[in-house]
Amino acid sequence: MSFRAKSTTDDGVVTIRLIGDLDSRSAPVLNELIAEIDAQPVRRLVLLVDELAYLSSAGLRCLVFAHQKMGRGVDIVLVGVRPEVAETIRLTGFDRSVIMQDPVET
Amino acid sequence: MSRTLPQRIDAYPTHWIAGLSVRSGRLMPFGATEVPGGVNFSVYSNNATAMTLVLFRRGERGPFAELPFPAEFRIGGVYAMTVFGIDPETTQYGYRADGPFRPEEGHRFDATRILVDPYAKVLNGQEIWGVPVDRDQEFPRRSGIAPDDFDWEGDRPLGLPEEDLVVYEAHVRGFTRHPSAAVGAPGTFAGLVEKIPYLKELGVTCVELMPVFEFDEMDNVRVDPTTGDRLHNYWGYSTVGFFAPKASFAATGRHGMQVDEFKNLVKELHKAGIEVMLDVVFNHTAEGNELGPTISFRGLDNRVYYMLTSDGYYYNFSGTGNTVNCNHPVVRGFVLDCLRYWASEFHVDGFRFDLASILGRAQDGRSLMEPPLVETLAGDPVLRDCKLIAEAWDAGGLYQVGSFPDYCRFGEWNGRYRDTVRRFLRGDLGVTGDLATRMVGSPDLYHRRGPVASVNFVTAHDGFTLHDLVSYDDKHNDGNGEGNRDGDNANHSWNCGAEGPTDDPEVLALRGRQQRNAFLLLLTSLGIPMIVAGDEAGRTQQGNNNAYCHDDEISWFDWDLVDRNSDLVRFVRNAIAFRKAHPALRRREHPTGHTGEGIFPDTSWHGAHAWTPEWSGYSRLLAAMHCTRDGDIVYVAANSHWEGCDLELPELPEHLAWHVFADTAAPSPGDSHEPGSEPRLADQSSIRIGPRSVLVLTAGTRSSISRGED
Numbered sequence: 106m107s108f109r110a111k112s113t114t115d116d117g118v119v120t121i122r123l124i125g126d127l128d129s130r131s132a133p134v135l136n137e138l139i140a141e142i143d144a145q146p147v148r149r150l151v152l153l154v155d156e157l158a159y160l161s162s163a164g165l166r167c168l169v170f171a172h173q174k175m176g177r178g179v180d181i182v183l184v185g186v187r188p189e190v191a192e193t194i195r196l197t198g199f200d201r202s203v204i205m206q207d208p209v210e211t
Numbered sequence: 212m213s214r215t216l217p218q219r220i221d222a223y224p225t226h227w228i229a230g231l232s233v234r235s236g237r238l239m240p241f242g243a244t245e246v247p248g249g250v251n252f253s254v255y256s257n258n259a260t261a262m263t264l265v266l267f268r269r270g271e272r273g274p275f276a277e278l279p280f281p282a283e284f285r286i287g288g289v290y291a292m293t294v295f296g297i298d299p300e301t302t303q304y305g306y307r308a309d310g311p312f313r314p315e316e317g318h319r320f321d322a323t324r325i326l327v328d329p330y331a332k333v334l335n336g337q338e339i340w341g342v343p344v345d346r347d348q349e350f351p352r353r354s355g356i357a358p359d360d361f362d363w364e365g366d367r368p369l370g371l372p373e374e375d376l377v378v379y380e381a382h383v384r385g386f387t388r389h390p391s392a393a394v395g396a397p398g399t400f401a402g403l404v405e406k407i408p409y410l411k412e413l414g415v416t417c418v419e420l421m422p423v424f425e426f427d428e429m430d431n432v433r434v435d436p437t438t439g440d441r442l443h444n445y446w447g448y449s450t451v452g453f454f455a456p457k458a459s460f461a462a463t464g465r466h467g468m469q470v471d472e473f474k475n476l477v478k479e480l481h482k483a484g485i486e487v488m489l490d491v492v493f494n495h496t497a498e499g500n501e502l503g504p505t506i507s508f509r510g511l512d513n514r515v516y517y518m519l520t521s522d523g524y525y526y527n528f529s530g531t532g533n534t535v536n537c538n539h540p541v542v543r544g545f546v547l548d549c550l551r552y553w554a555s556e557f558h559v560d561g562f563r564f565d566l567a568s569i570l571g572r573a574q575d576g577r578s579l580m581e582p583p584l585v586e587t588l589a590g591d592p593v594l595r596d597c598k599l600i601a602e603a604w605d606a607g608g609l610y611q612v613g614s615f616p617d618y619c620r621f622g623e624w625n626g627r628y629r630d631t632v633r634r635f636l637r638g639d640l641g642v643t644g645d646l647a648t649r650m651v652g653s654p655d656l657y658h659r660r661g662p663v664a665s666v667n668f669v670t671a672h673d674g675f676t677l678h679d680l681v682s683y684d685d686k687h688n689d690g691n692g693e694g695n696r697d698g699d700n701a702n703h704s705w706n707c708g709a710e711g712p713t714d715d716p717e718v719l720a721l722r723g724r725q726q727r728n729a730f731l732l733l734l735t736s737l738g739i740p741m742i743v744a745g746d747e748a749g750r751t752q753q754g755n756n757n758a759y760c761h762d763d764e765i766s767w768f769d770w771d772l773v774d775r776n777s778d779l780v781r782f783v784r785n786a787i788a789f790r791k792a793h794p795a796l797r798r799r800e801h802p803t804g805h806t807g808e809g810i811f812p813d814t815s816w817h818g819a820h821a822w823t824p825e826w827s828g829y830s831r832l833l834a835a836m837h838c839t840r841d842g843d844i845v846y847v848a849a850n851s852h853w854e855g856c857d858l859e860l861p862e863l864p865e866h867l868a869w870h871v872f873a874d875t876a877a878p879s880p881g882d883s884h885e886p887g888s889e890p891r892l893a894d895q896s897s898i899r900i901g902p903r904s905v906l907v908l909t910a911g912t913r914s915s916i917s918r919g920e921d
Contacts, residue, residue, distance in 0.1 A: 128298075128300060128301075129298050129299060129300035129301070130298060161300055161466075162300065162358070162466050162467055162468050162471075163299075163300045163358070165468075166358060166360060169360075169362050170360075172362065173362055192395075192462075193463050193466055193468065195395075195401075196395075196396055196399075196401040196461075196462045196463050196472055196475075197401075197463055197468050197471040197472050197475055198404070198471070198472075198474075198475030198478065198479065199362075199471075201364075202362060
C-alpha cells in the first residue's frame with residue numbers, strides 16, 4: 106500500500122494527515138516533510154494518524170525524529186492512534202515524546 | 212533548506228549477486244549495520260574456507276537470497292559486504308560457514324546449517340516466552356538489524372560511588388510476572404519500569420538484572436514430577452545471543468522493539484537515581500556439548516570459541532556442557548566488543564560476571580595468574596567507569612574469593628561473607644572473629660582494594676531466599692525433577708524450630724527477627740550490600756534452593772507480600788536509609804584501629820563490656836563501633852546466643868548521646884526508626900540486647916535527634 110502525507114499550516118500549527126503504510130520505506134518521506142516544516146515557526150505539530158493502515162517500528166521512530174528535530178518547545182500531537190500502536194508507544198517510552206489524543210469529530 | 216552534501220563515492224554497488232546490488236563491505240564494526248542505501252554485513256572466522264550471507268524477509272519461511280562472499284570481499288578471516296536496497300526493518304539474516312568437519316581436530320563446520328550472527332543485535336524466533344523455536348524450520352533463529360537512534364534525552368551512566376550502592380538483584384520476568392504485580396505488561400522490561408517507584412521508595416541504588424541476553428528458556432528437558440509440567444531454563448544462564456536483549460522480556464518484542472524497550476528501562480531507572488548492572492554469562496553458551504544444538508559459534512569456528520580436549524571433546528568447567536575459550540585472542544575481542552556495546556549503546560553501569568573464574572582460565576583450562584581477558588576488561592577505556600564484579604569461582608573447582616586477578620578493578624561476590632553471616636546467625640560457635648572481619652569489608656581478602664571490592668550478601672538468586680534461610684534446615688528441590696540431588700547442600704540455614712510453614716507464633720517471631728538480623732548486619736557492613744528482590748517482603752521459594760527451572764509461583768515475586776509483611780519492608784527501608792545517612796558505614800578504607808583526628812578509633816570492638824571484645828571460640832556476642840573523622844558514630848551489636856545480655860556502652864563525650872536506630876528484639880514498629888527520629892536512650896551507660904538480636908545505635912547531639920523518649 107502506498108503512503109501519502111498532506112500538510113496544512115495555520116498560525117504556527119502544522120497539521121499532517123498520514124494515509125497508508127508508514128514503515129521504513131515511507132518513513133523518509135515523512136522525515137523530509139518534517140525537516141521542511143522545521144524551517145517555519147512552529148509551536149504545534151499535529152499528526153492525524155487514524156487513516157494509517159500500518160505503523161511499523163521505523164514509522165514510530167519517525168515520530169520520535171519529529172520530536173528531536175522540532176525541539177522540546179514544540180508539542181507533537183498524535184490524533185487517532187490505534188490501541189495496539191498506542192500500547193507500543195507507551196511500552197517503549199516514546200509516549201514521553203508525544204501527546205496522544207482521540208480523534209475529534211468536527 | 213539545508214545544503215545537500217555530495218554523495219560519497221563509495222556509496223554505489225560494484226557487484227550483482229543473487230539479484231542484489233552489493234559491494235565490498237566495511238570490516239568494522241562487526242555484525243549488521245545500517246549504512247546509506249543498505250546494510251553492511253561483517254563476520255569473521257579464522258578457520259572457515261568460505262562464507263555465505265543468507266537473507267530472509269520477515270515472516271517468510273525460506274530465504275530470498277543467498278550471497279556467497281566473493282574472494283575480494285574478504286580481508287584475513289573477515290568477510291564483509293554491503294547489500295544495497297534491502298529494508299533493514301524487514302530483513303533477517305544468517306550465515307553459512309564452510310570448512311572442515313573434523314571433530315577430533317576441533318572443527319565442526321557444516322555449510323548445510325544457517326548460523327546466528329554472534330553480533331546479532333536482535334534475535335527473532337522466540338518473541339513469546341515459553342514457546343519453543345520452530346525446529347521444523349531450516350533456520351528458526353534469525354538475526355535482525357537494530358536501529359540505534361534511541362532518544363536518550365541526555366541520559367548517561369550515573370557513575371555512583373561504589374560505597375553508595377545498595378544492589379537489588381532481580382529477574383526481569385519474575386519481578387512482575389505474578390498477577391499481584393498489577394502492571395500493564397507483566398514480566399517485561401516495561402513492567403519493571405512500572406515498579407520503579409517501589410524501588411525508589413525502598414532506597415536501592417542499583418538493580419542487578421539476571422541474564423537479559425537472548426537465551427532459550429525451553430532448553431530444559433526435565434519435567435516437574437508432581438505436576439508433570441515441563442520445566443524451564445527460567446534463570447537464563449545459557450546465552451544464545453550476546454548482543455541481543457531477550458525478545459520475550461520485551462512487551463514489544465513481537466514488533467522487534469526490544470532494544471528500545473530495554474533502553475527505556477535503563478533511562479527510567481537512571482532518572483530515579485538507580486544504576487543498572489547486568490549479570491553476564493561468558494563462561495558457556497547454549498550450544499552445550501557434542502550433543503547440543505548448533506546455533507552459532509560451533510558452526511562458525513568451534514575450535515576457537517570453545518575449550519576442547521586434545522581429542523576434540525568439550526571441557527566442562529561451567530557444569531553445563533561447554534566452556535567458552537575466554538583467553539583465545541578472538542574470543543577476548545568478542546567479549547570486549549560485547550561489553551563495550553552494552554556499556555555504550557545501552558548506558559549500562561556495570562557487569563557481574565557469572566562464574567568469572569573461567570575468564571581466568573587458559574585455553575587448556577589452566578588457571579592463569581594474569582589472564583589477558585581480565586586484564587583487557589580492567590583497562591578498557593569504554594568500560595573505565597563501569598562497575599565490574601566477579602563471581603570468583605567456577606564449576607571446575609576454582610574458588611578465587613579474595614584471589615581473583617582483579618587488576619584493582621574487579622570487585623567480587625563475597626561468598627565468605629554470606630557463609631559467615633549465615634553461620635553466626637544460626638548460632639554456630641567459632642565464627643565471631645570471622646564475622647568481625649566480614650563486617651568491616653573483609654580486609655583479609657581485599658586489603659589492596661578496600662571494602663568496596665566486597666559485594667556483601669546473605670542471599671542471592673542461587674540458593675535459599677532469606678525467608679527460606681530461616682524456615683528450612685534442608686533444601687526441598689523435588690520439583691526440579693532430579694530427586695532433590697541438585698542445589699547446594701551447605702546452606703548454613705536453620706528453620707527456627709519447624710521445617711517450612713508453621714503457625715507456631717514463637718517460631719514465626721524468631722524467623723522475623725532472624726530476617727531483620729540479617730538485613731541489619733548486611734546494611735551496616737562496610738562494602739557493597741546486595742539484596743535479592745523480594746527478600747525485603749519475605750518471599751519464599753517453598754524451600755527450593757535452586758529454582759532455576761521454575762517459571763511459576765516459586766520464582767515470581769508475589770506483591771501481596773509487600774502488604775502482608777509491610778513491617779519487614781518498612782524495616783528494610785529504614786535500614787537502607789540509615790546506611791545512606793551514615794558515612795561511617797560507607798567508608799572506602801578498611802579500619803586501621805587508629806583514632807586519628809576522630810573521637811574514637813575508626814572501628815573499635817566491644818563485648819558485654821565496652822572496649823573488651825570477646826574473641827573466644829565460645830563467644831556469640833560482638834559489637835563494633837564505627838567513627839569517622841567528622842564525628843559520625845554508629846554502634847552495631849550482634850548477639851546470636853539464645854539469651855539476652857546487658858551491654859556496657861562506650862562513654863560518649865559530653866555533648867553526645869546514644870540513640871537507638873534499630874533493635875530486632877523489639878516488636879514492630881519499635882524495631883527500627885526513621886533516620887533522624889531515633890529515640891534517645893534513657894540509660895546512656897548500658898543497654899539490654901535481646902536473645903538472637905542485633906542492635907544499632909548512633910551518637911547524636913543531646914538535643915538534635917531526640918524527638919522520642921528522653
